[in-house]
Amino acid sequence: MARILITGSADGLGALAARALLSQGHQVILHARNPARAQAALAAVPGADTVLVADLAKADEVLSLADQANALGPYDAVIHNAGVYQVPHEEIFAVNSLAPYLLTCRIESEGQKPRRLIYLSSGDHRGGRALLNNLERGTSYADSKFQILLLMKAVARAWPAVYANALDPGWVPTKMGGPAAPDDLDEGYATQVWLAASEDKAAKVSGKYFYHRKPVRCASGVEDTFLQDAYIARLELISGVKLE
Numbered sequence: 001m002a003r004i005l006i007t008g009s010a011d012g013l014g015a016l017a018a019r020a021l022l023s024q025g026h027q028v029i030l031h032a033r034n035p036a037r038a039q040a041a042l043a044a045v046p047g048a049d050t051v052l053v054a055d056l057a058k059a060d061e062v063l064s065l066a067d068q069a070n071a072l073g074p075y076d077a078v079i080h081n082a083g084v085y086q087v088p089h090e091e092i093f094a095v096n097s098l099a100p101y102l103l104t105c106r107i108e109s110e111g112q113k114p115r116r117l118i119y120l121s122s123g124d125h126r127g128g129r130a131l132l133n134n135l136e137r138g139t140s141y142a143d144s145k146f147q148i149l150l151l152m153k154a155v156a157r158a159w160p161a162v163y164a165n166a167l168d169p170g171w172v173p174t175k176m177g178g179p180a181a182p183d184d185l186d187e188g189y190a191t192q193v194w195l196a197a198s199e200d201k202a203a204k205v206s207g208k209y210f211y212h213r214k215p216v217r218c219a220s221g222v223e224d225t226f227l228q229d230a231y232i233a234r235l236e237l238i239s240g241v242k243l244e
């Protein structure tokens with residue numbers, strides 16, 4: 001049985017992944033933005049262990065989420081699922097880019113980092129940029145999904161004992177995807193469930209980008225190790241929190 005934390009699991013792909021992992025016998029810790037959404041998360045995912053509360057748009061609450069999570073003990077996997085789309089660019093940067101970085105740096109309990117880290121990117125990352133000198137002013141959705149791939153690649157290089165991977169869930173009909181989304185909703189959470197808990201050799205890799213459980217190429221800019229390092233250095237400077 002694996003112990004898995006999923007950010008943004010009050011509904012959408014986070015709640016669906018949580019339910020799938022529970023049905024496989026795993027232990028799931030949920031996360032929601034405020035107490036009311038935390039109640040909704042527990043109602044949407046019966047059987048979850050508990051729910052942690054933090055607004056990921058606020059860096060101090062993100063750091064407190066890491067502390068709350070660490071107090072519960074070490075994790076086998078963290079799924080960095082929470083995301084926003086049609087909101088101001090400052091909020092997109094805070095939730096989609098900075099929060100997963102801070103949680104990646106800070107979630108460590110009893111000297112153990114999570115053994116698997118899974119990051120939700122998007123096919124939209126192909127139109128994204130690193131924006132090194134303008135991060136604080138905010139990023140577009142595409143930029144944020146490019147940046148989360150830089151983070152994943154940097155983590156995979158820095159921490160060889162951890163499986164760090166990312167995925168494109170496809171354009172699927174959640175609150176974010178909208179009712180007309182054409183891709184298969186079940187495939188939208190299958191990859192993160194598999195990466196989080198499967199003993200399949202193909203899931204125990206690092207530095208890969210997946211679509212429907214198959215490794216696919218990401219935008220070539222993401223592979224640039226100098227860009228990865230420069231991006232992490234900018235996040236360190238902005239937040240005062242180091243990836244180590």
Ligand SMILES: NC(=O)c1ccc[n+]([C@@H]2O[C@H](COP(=O)([O-])OP(=O)(O)OC[C@H]3O[C@@H](n4cnc5c(N)ncnc54)[C@H](OP(=O)(O)O)[C@@H]3O)[C@@H](O)[C@H]2O)c1
Pocket residue numbers: 007008009010011012013014032033037054055056057058080081082083084095120121122123168169170171172173174175176177178181
């Ligand atoms: N759906 C798609 O077609 C699609 C395509 C590509 C990538 N993705 C990615 O997949 C991930 C999941 O998306 P989804 O489709 O499941 O979207 P969703 O239904 O909108 O769910 C997003 C989740 O993130 C939470 N969240 C957003 N802002 C937050 C904040 N400030 N603090 C705490 N939690 C916050 C939301 O909480 P509330 O419910 O309280 O708002 C919700 O639980 C995202 O990273 C998204 O970018 C989705």
